[in-house]
Amino acid sequence: MTTGTTNALTAGTWAIDPTHSTLGFSVRHLMVSKVRGRFTDFSGTLVIGADGAASADVEIRVDSITTDNEQRDGHLRTADFFHAEEFPAATFKSTGFRVNGGDFVVDGEFTIRGVTKPVTLDVEFLGVNPGMGQGPVAGFEAKTVINRRDFGITIDMPLPDGGAVIGDKITLSLEVEVALQS
Template structure:
């Protein structure tokens, strides 16, 4: 574990709960080799906990069936056993194992579980700061990104193209834009 006390100005001790109304869990994947499909997961929860010694821990859950790509047919296929198999694997989770400074930014190390398989991932984290909020207490902003390979998580569908390549790329970029409020 590489967790160390971090200097994140204004981020006080306590639990910062993710506000799903003001946050986004998004992804980008190659389609037909030449373009990209973007989507979001619309049902998620999580928290960032700041301990007395300044160390951070993060945990989050995503309801995989909440996927949206602006195409109902595609969303239905992605929910099927060909991809996420939401009937058997309805939740994806992230639990941090450490946080380290990297230049002026940070890296959150953790265990990501998707499709019943858990793998280590690293999220490049940009801390946007803390704002007093609008009468309900302070809010903090974070942006994070990571790239995973869907095959590492047992999503092995190929769908090869006649001219080479596959319909859906293997690399998935996950983008998080998080607003969290101090709840205790």
């Protein structure tokens, strides 16, 4: 990434700090509201080269899903949804970074249930802070919308009067803090 956006990021490997990061999602429920959830077990890196080129890799343990409803979370882990036993991780690997004003767009390949599709993340760069004695940290917020059916999550749960229990569009929202590794 050779933009003004990364000039504040020192070349090197920046690791996601899961304690200060959230990988969340929302999906339409009963056609009138949204269910929100998050994954609690994930890791990843942002690598900034000396030339400013960047790459990002993230792994999400799908069995760490929580929507604050144990019954629903158990169902989401089954073959109806994530099939966590056979496909324990979802992954994201960047394929390109583009400038978008003071922020950027990250293109990549997202894999769920063994199905890989291109996605584009709109990323807001929140800046770099010297940290609290452990080295610099940087913050980002990112969003994208995917269609669950594109990834083989095709369960239909129709409502008797039309519509469905869950929508097809999933909004992924990431609030990520990364720390420069020594």
